[in-house]
Amino acid sequence: MILMSPGEPTSNRKLAWFLIALLVYGAVLLLPTPAGLTASGQVALGLLALVIILWISECVSPAASAIVLTGAAVLGLMGKSLTAGAKPMTSTDALTVMLNGFSSSAVLLVAGALFLAVALKLTGLDRRVALMVMSRVGISPARLTIGAMIVGFVLALFIPSATARVGAVIPIMVGVVTALGLPVTSSLGATLMIVTAQVCSIFNMAIKTAAAQNLISLNFMQASFGRTLTWGEWFITALPFTLSMCVVLFVVSLVLLRPHVPPVEEAKRRLAEEVANLGPVTPAEWRLMLVALLLLVMWSTEGWLHPLDTTTTTQLGIALLLMPRIGVMTWAQAEKQVPWGTVVLFAAGISLGVLLSRTGAAGWLASVTLGQLGLGATPVFLVVGALSLFSIVLHLGFASATGLASTLIPIMIAFAETLPYGRETAFGIVMIQSMVVSFGFILPTNAPQNMLCYATGAFSTMQFAKVGIVLTLAGLGLLVLFSATIWPMMGVL
Structure with missing residues (x-):
């Protein structure tokens, strides 16, 4: 009979999620490159899928996820052009791209x-x-x-x-x-x-x-x-x-x-x-x-x-x-x-966002997701409401707001730039969405501070969610209201 220590099931679960993340990354790279997306952009999307799984499952620490992201990026980007017409990248070129965030x-x-x-x-x-x-x-x-x-x-x-x-x-x-x-x-x-x-x-x-x-x-x-x-x-x-x-x-x-x-x-x-x-x-x-x-x-x-x-x-x-x-x-x-580890994760998140933007992956992803909502002819305040709802739902799967910002904001920028409102309004839309990234109100797992308070045993998940759902719905309504009234008067939109 094999005895299993208490920590082994957790370790096995983390290993399983880590392997799933790598397999998903490999699968994205092996798929045919979609129309309108470059090979390096496909790598960027694979990296996005990789880190989303790492961040949601928390199978590795934040600093470790940054190291995995950098290593996977170098291997995936080698031999590919960062932008159309550029020369293929060496491992040094790819590593330089992924270290951009550390110089921010x-x-x-x-x-x-x-x-x-x-x-x-x-x-x-x-x-x-x-x-x-x-x-x-x-x-x-x-x-x-x-x-x-x-x-x-x-x-x-x-x-x-x-x-x-x-x-x-x-x-x-x-x-x-x-x-x-x-x-x-x-x-x-x-x-x-x-x-x-x-x-x-x-x-x-x-x-x-x-x-x-x-x-x-x-x-x-x-x-x-x-x-x-x-x-x-x-x-x-x-x-x-x-x-x-x-x-x-x-x-x-x-x-x-x-x-x-x-x-x-x-x-x-x-x-x-x-x-x-x-x-x-x-x-x-x-x-x-x-x-x-x-x-x-x-x-x-x-x-x-x-x-x-x-x-x-x-x-x-x-x-x-x-x-x-x-x-x-x-x-x-x-x-x-x-x-x-927070500093390292922050820098790696910036590097990923820059890669999504420079390769055109963020724009492509925005067009096939948010672009299908048909918001081009919609009033700005309804656009803010729709994008905020999209962000809030996505946040339910994230424990790291930093990770969510790294994932979401480049896509929001790419989408906002396609709207017929001008760059100042696009800037305001993205700024509001950067606030919505902090909407970790519904579940204890949506933010580290929630988990710290939950660990005291003072409240149940149901109590937290009851307050959080009302707060989230009120927040969504206030975002739409202020986007139609106060923020345009302040010059934000």
Whole structure:
């Protein structure tokens, strides 16, 4: 009798998915090349199928999927021309193409922002901010829900990782619930955890630097349209939508989950103790707050008071945080806590998107999928609604918004450029779709922050989906409404 360790079934399942991904890639390459698609474009579509399976099945880590993607691309592209009339590529040429993403300034911005998240964690400033907010909002279902939203917003200004933000907030929310003498699985516990996860996705859409998928989308838009959005332009464009989504989340969570709060004196005392245990603000925290506020001012005034872009100002801020005496951490401390796999995945995603665009594969795929919807003569707001619904349905199979952005945005760009509205309107359509990439509201598996909150056991999948479906439908309606009213007046569409 052969004994099987507990980890073997999982390993076998991952191996099976990995082999399926490779087989699908090989099968796409062996198919006859469709009319209108180049041989290199066919390779790009094969790579797209490969990484979609890798990302959805999570059979390998994000960094490993990037390595597999690069290796498969080099083998597939060798001997083929990248564009019509170009010379066939060698392995070096193909590798250079797949390393394009690593030279993007957006990758440097993501890495720098992750260092900022590490600084907040090392100094404990993220915990201090969250505790101070929760201790001041008051103890009632409505006030605690608003407090969770405020914490999510403040941390989203400075921490670009949804996982890091939610990871910092979860222990505090659990502490609030238990301080009231309630189990984590109570209606209040479920409400605070679901709101923490959902509001994280909302503020991913609100703030340019809050999520890597925003930056990867803007990178593609810069390459295709020759323009981008400053931090302030993104924030102002997204503001009416995200504020409306916060109101919807507030009402829906209170109505559907009906959180209950017992007498509040014990909770107030416990929260006061937690704040007291933090002690006075340390010199390192003061320095970090000064740098963080400086960055926020520089980001929000980009292109107005100064000519420095978001990436440059972020790098200057990180340099200050790493300087002796002035800074709050050393390189040795920071590098151990930065999720480098996220950076590698981000760069590989950009490389794939560039390949889809340059080979014409994105345009071909857009024409045979979105092009069949007959949206050419449709009002812009209905186009936005149809494309958003397409993105939302596709998101149900993705756990990585970065992966979804890498897959979806090049296709959206190619399709938007075929519409008879002009390049400015096409840019606005794609910008809205880059926000929809963060619509991970329905299932716990749709976003890492959802899974972190789900792991606490505070809520069931049904509770999460009940709130998420209403939030998603409301969001879809708001997208159409604002695309017909506010956004055209703002010059977005």
